[in-house]
Amino acid sequence: MAKTRAQTMEENRAKLIAAARKAFAEKGYAAASMDELTAEAGLTRGALYHNFGDKRGLFAAVVNQIDSEMAARAKAVAASEPDEWKALLAEGIAYIEMALDPEVQRIVLLDGPAVLGDPSKWPSQDNCLQVTRQAVERLIAHGTMKPLDAEAAARLISGASLNAALWVAASEDATAVLTKAVEAFCAIASGVLVQQN
Numbered sequence: 001m002a003k004t005r006a007q008t009m010e011e012n013r014a015k016l017i018a019a020a021r022k023a024f025a026e027k028g029y030a031a032a033s034m035d036e037l038t039a040e041a042g043l044t045r046g047a048l049y050h051n052f053g054d055k056r057g058l059f060a061a062v063v064n065q066i067d068s069e070m071a072a073r074a075k076a077v078a079a080s081e082p083d084e085w086k087a088l089l090a091e092g093i094a095y096i097e098m099a100l101d102p103e104v105q106r107i108v109l110l111d112g113p114a115v116l117g118d119p120s121k122w123p124s125q126d127n128c129l130q131v132t133r134q135a136v137e138r139l140i141a142h143g144t145m146k147p148l149d150a151e152a153a154a155r156l157i158s159g160a161s162l163n164a165a166l167w168v169a170a171s172e173d174a175t176a177v178l179t180k181a182v183e184a185f186c187a188i189a190s191g192v193l194v195q196q197n
Contacts, residue, residue, distance in 0.1 A: 012041075012051060013051050016037070016048055016051060016052070017065060018041070019040040020058050020059070020061075021062050021107070023036065023037045024059065025102065028106060028110075029055075029059055029111040032055075034048060034055055056115060056116075063108055063122065063124070064122070064123060066103065066108050067122065070104060070108070071128045071131075074092075077093075078090045078091035078094070084138060085144050088135050088157070092158075092160070092161035093182050096185060098165065099164075100178065104169075105169040105174075109166050119162055120162070129155060132157060136153045140153075143194055146194055148192060153192055157192070160188055160189060164182070165181075
């Protein structure tokens with residue numbers, strides 16, 4: 001059975017993203033060659049431009065894919081925690097810890113902001129923010145969190161984990177910074193809790 005045009009296009013997109021992910025992880029955005037990348041994928045530069053517009057568009061697709069995987073990994077960690085507040089903290093900590101992954105570090109946390117700008121405006125980050133906002137709304141409704149604006153609280157909690165991950169990724173001693181970042185993230189995030197007597 002012959003492939004449809006849509007199936008072929010989707011396969012080409014997947015091949016380009018896989019080749020780009022490898023090239024961006026190994027060489028970084030600036031040094032990655034589009035000619036080498038398309039050859040690795042067995043496609044032409046025309047296929048790259050048709051599917052992504054340019055190198056930056058392809059990079060955005062790679063960042064979106066990795067960032068979405070990061071969110072799924074963090075959610076899986078959170079799902080193992082029955083307490084919703086602890087689950088929210090665990091998700092943030094998991095995101096920070098992923099800054100030790102060389103692919104995440106180089107593509108998402110170092111090159112990502114340099115090429116794509118403010119991470120809080122990335123579609124994948126916005127999806128995470130909405131999920132965090134929903135969790136915050138439930139925690140406020142249950143009386144676990146102070147009655148704050150849910151979007152503001154979600155943005156600050158998400159921003160704290162993102163900025164901690166950016167700090168870890170950019171540091172000379174990522175492991176030492178990770179310990180400090182997680183401790184501070186937990187202390188700051190806990191400031192939104194209702195005081196228990």
